[in-house]
Amino acid sequence: MVDETQGTGAGSGAIEPFVEDNGPWFVVFMTVFVFLFASAFAFLVHSLLVTFGPGIAGGSP
Amino acid sequence: MAFGLLKSDYGADGFRTCGVTGLKIHRSAEVPIKLFGLTAVVALIVGGIAALLVALTRWEAVGILGPPDFYKFLSLHAWNLLIFWMVFMEIAILYVGGPIVLGRRLPWSGLAKAGWGIMLGSALLIEYAILTTTPPDNQPLLTSYAPLQSSPEFYLGAILFILGAVIAALPFFWCIWQEKRENRGKTLPLVTFGAFITGIIAVEALVGGLVTYVPTYLWRIGVVAEIDAAWYRHMYWIIGHGSQQINLVAMITVWYFMTYLTAGAEVVSEKISRAAFILYLFFINMGAAHHLMADPVLSSQWKMWNTSYAVYGAVIASLIHAFAIPAGLEAGRRKRGLGGDTWFGWLRTAPWHDPGFSATVWSIVLFGFLGGITGVLMGQMQLNTLRHNTMAVPGHFHGTVAVGTTLAFMGLLYYVIKLFFNKDWVFEKLARLQPHLYAAAMSITAMAMMEAGIAYGAPRRDPVTVQIPGTDFNFAAAEPMYALLGVSAILAVLAGVIFIVVAVGSLLFGKEATVTTPVPLSLTGGDRPAHEYSMRGTMAMVLFFLLVFLLFYALDWMWLSRLWEFGT
Numbered sequence: 001m002v003d004e005t006q007g008t009g010a011g012s013g014a015i016e017p018f019v020e021d022n023g024p025w026f027v028v029f030m031t032v033f034v035f036l037f038a039s040a041f042a043f044l045v046h047s048l049l050v051t052f053g054p055g056i057a058g059g060s061p
Numbered sequence: 062m063a064f065g066l067l068k069s070d071y072g073a074d075g076f077r078t079c080g081v082t083g084l085k086i087h088r089s090a091e092v093p094i095k096l097f098g099l100t101a102v103v104a105l106i107v108g109g110i111a112a113l114l115v116a117l118t119r120w121e122a123v124g125i126l127g128p129p130d131f132y133k134f135l136s137l138h139a140w141n142l143l144i145f146w147m148v149f150m151e152i153a154i155l156y157v158g159g160p161i162v163l164g165r166r167l168p169w170s171g172l173a174k175a176g177w178g179i180m181l182g183s184a185l186l187i188e189y190a191i192l193t194t195t196p197p198d199n200q201p202l203l204t205s206y207a208p209l210q211s212s213p214e215f216y217l218g219a220i221l222f223i224l225g226a227v228i229a230a231l232p233f234f235w236c237i238w239q240e241k242r243e244n245r246g247k248t249l250p251l252v253t254f255g256a257f258i259t260g261i262i263a264v265e266a267l268v269g270g271l272v273t274y275v276p277t278y279l280w281r282i283g284v285v286a287e288i289d290a291a292w293y294r295h296m297y298w299i300i301g302h303g304s305q306q307i308n309l310v311a312m313i314t315v316w317y318f319m320t321y322l323t324a325g326a327e328v329v330s331e332k333i334s335r336a337a338f339i340l341y342l343f344f345i346n347m348g349a350a351h352h353l354m355a356d357p358v359l360s361s362q363w364k365m366w367n368t369s370y371a372v373y374g375a376v377i378a379s380l381i382h383a384f385a386i387p388a389g390l391e392a393g394r395r396k397r398g399l400g401g402d403t404w405f406g407w408l409r410t411a412p413w414h415d416p417g418f419s420a421t422v423w424s425i426v427l428f429g430f431l432g433g434i435t436g437v438l439m440g441q442m443q444l445n446t447l448r449h450n451t452m453a454v455p456g457h458f459h460g461t462v463a464v465g466t467t468l469a470f471m472g473l474l475y476y477v478i479k480l481f482f483n484k485d486w487v488f489e490k491l492a493r494l495q496p497h498l499y500a501a502a503m504s505i506t507a508m509a510m511m512e513a514g515i516a517y518g519a520p521r522r523d524p525v526t527v528q529i530p531g532t533d534f535n536f537a538a539a540e541p542m543y544a545l546l547g548v549s550a551i552l553a554v555l556a557g558v559i560f561i562v563v564a565v566g567s568l569l570f571g572k573e574a575t576v577t578t579p580v581p582l583s584l585t586g587g588d589r590p591a592h593e594y595s596m597r598g599t600m601a602m603v604l605f606f607l608l609v610f611l612l613f614y615a616l617d618w619m620w621l622s623r624l625w626e627f628g629t
Contacts, residue, residue: 026413
C-alpha cells in the first residue's frame with residue numbers, strides 16, 4: 001500500500017507533503033468487517049431457524 | 062500534575078496556533094475543553110466497570126450480582142455512560158465546534174467552568190444517590206418512572222446536572238452570536254453549524270428535563286400531593302430520548318470533522334449537508350415517540366403522526382449524512398490523488414493505522430448497520446410491537462451509543478490528546494488496535510442482545526434471564542445468547558481498558574507531540590471542486606446498505622405477522 005505515498009500537492013516546486021502508509025491495518029479492518037457480517041448472517045439464519053423450525057434452535061418460548 | 066495538564070504556551074493575547082490545523086486556539090476555550098474531556102473519561106471508567114458487572118449478571122451461568130445490586134449497577138452504568146460520558150463530551154464538542162473552529166475567545170469562560178463544576182457536583186450527587194438507595198426508594202435506572210419513587214437526592218442531582226449543562230452551553234451560544242454580529246452575511250463553517258444545531262437540540266432536551274424533574278422532585282419531597290404517571294412518561298422522553306439525539310447530532314459533527322482532519326475528506330455539498338442538519342432540528346425528537354408506542358394513554362393518531370410520518374424527516378436526514386460523509390471522503394481523497402482511480406483505492410489506502418480515523422469509520426459503519434437500521438424499525442409504529450421491552454431494545458441502543466457514538470468520541474479524544482494536550486500516544490500499537498477490537502466486541506454484544514430479543518422475546522431489565530420468577534416464562538433457549546453477550550462484553554471492556562491506558566498514559570507519560578496527521582492538511586490536491594470527482598465507490602456501498610436495510614425491514618414485517626402465534 002505504497003501507491004499513496006506521493007501526494008499531488010498543488011504547490012508546484014514545493015516538497016510533496018508526506019502521506020503516511022497505513023501498513024497492514026486495512027487488512028485488519030477488512031478481517032473484522034467480514035467477521036462481523038458473517039456473524040450478523042449467522043444471527044439471521046439462527047433467527048429464521050427459531051421462527052420456522054421449533055426444536056431446531058430452541059423454538060419460541 | 063493534573064493542573065499542569067491544563068497549561069499550554071499562549072501568546073500575550075491568549076492565543077496559540079495549532080501546529081497541525083493552523084487554527085487559533087484561545088486559552089479561554091482550551092482549558093474548559095480539557096476539563097470536560099477529562100471528566101468524560103472518568104465517567105467512561107465508572108460506567109465501564111458497571112457494564113462488566115451487569116453483563117456478567119445477564120450471563121446467568123456466572124450471575125455475579127443479586128437483584129438489588131444488579132439494579133444499582135445498571136443505574137450506575139446507564140447514568141455514567143448514557144448521560145455523563147456523553148454530555149461532558151458534548152459540551153467539549155460545542156467548544157471545539159464554536160470558538161476553536163472560529164478562532165475566537167470563549168466568552169463567559171467563567172460561566173463555562175461554573176457549568177462544569179455544577180455538572181461534576183451533581184453527577185457525584187447522583188452517584189451517591191444510586192449507591193445509597195434503599196427500600197422503599199427504587200433504583201432510578203435511566204427512566205425513574207413515577208410513581209415508583211427514587212431518592213430525593215437523585216431528582217435534585219438530575220435537576221442540577223441539567224442546569225449545569227444549560228449554563229455550560231451559554232458561552233457557546235454567545236460565541237456564535239458574536240461571530241454572526243461581527244461577520245454579517247458570512248456562513249458558519251459546517252462543523253460549527255453542526256455544533257450549533259446540536260446545541261439547540263440540547264437546550265430543547267434539557268428544558269424538557271427540567272419540566273419533568275422539577276415537579277417530580279416537588280412530589281418526592283411532599284410539596285406536591287401526587288404526580289400523573291402518564292404525564293411523567295410523556296414529558297420524560299423529551300429528555301430521555303432527546304439526550305440521545307444530542308449524541309447523534311454531535312457524533313455526526315465529529316464525523317465531518319475527523320474525516321477531514323485525518324484523511325483529507327471534503328464536503329461535497331455544503332447545502333445538502335446543512336439541509337440534513339436542519340431536518341434534524343425539526344424532526345429528530347419525534348424519535349422519542351417510539352418509547353410510547355405501547356402506552357394506552359396516547360391516541361393512535363398521535364402515534365401514527367410521530368412514527369409513521371414525522372420520523373421520516375429525521376430518517377432522510379440520516380440517509381443524507383450516510384452518503385455525504387463517505388462521499389466527501391472519497392471525493393476529497395481522489396482530488397488529492399490518493400489511492401488511484403479504482404473503485405475503492407481511496408478507501409484501501411486510507412489511514413487505517415490511525416486510531417482517530419479507524420474509530421471514526423467504525424462509528425459510521427456500525428452506527429448505520431446496527432443502530433440506524435434497528436432504530437428506524439423500532440421507530441415505526443407497527444414494527445415497534447415486535448421489539449418493545451425485549452432485549453432487542455438495549456441491543457439497539459448499544460448499537461447507537463455504545464458502538465457508534467462512543468467510537469466517534471474515542472476517535473476525537475485521540476486527537477484531543479495530540480492537539481490540545483500536546484502529547485504523543487503511548488503504546489502506539491495498542492492504540493492502533495483498540496478501535497478495531499472495541500468495534501468487533503461491542504458489535505457482537507449488541508447483536509447478541511438483539512437476537513435474544515427478536516428470536517426469543519427475552520425481556521430487558523431483568524437480572525434473571527432464564528426462569529422469570531412468578532411466571533411461566535422460561536428463556537433457557539436464549540442462554541447461548543447471554544453467554545455470547547458475556548464473553549463479548551468482557552472483550553469490549555478490555556478494549557475500553559486499552560483506550561483508558563493509552564489516554565491516561567499519554568497524558569501522564571507521553572512525549573511532547575510530534576504533531577502530524579496521516580494526510581497533511583497542506584495537501585490540497587487539484588483545483589476542481591470535490592463534487593466533480595467520482596463517488597462511485599460510495600454509491601456502491603450505500604446501495605449495499607440500503608439492500609440490507611430493505612432485507613431487515615421485510616424480515617421484521619414477516620416476524621410481526623407471526624407474533625400472534627407466540628404462546629399458542
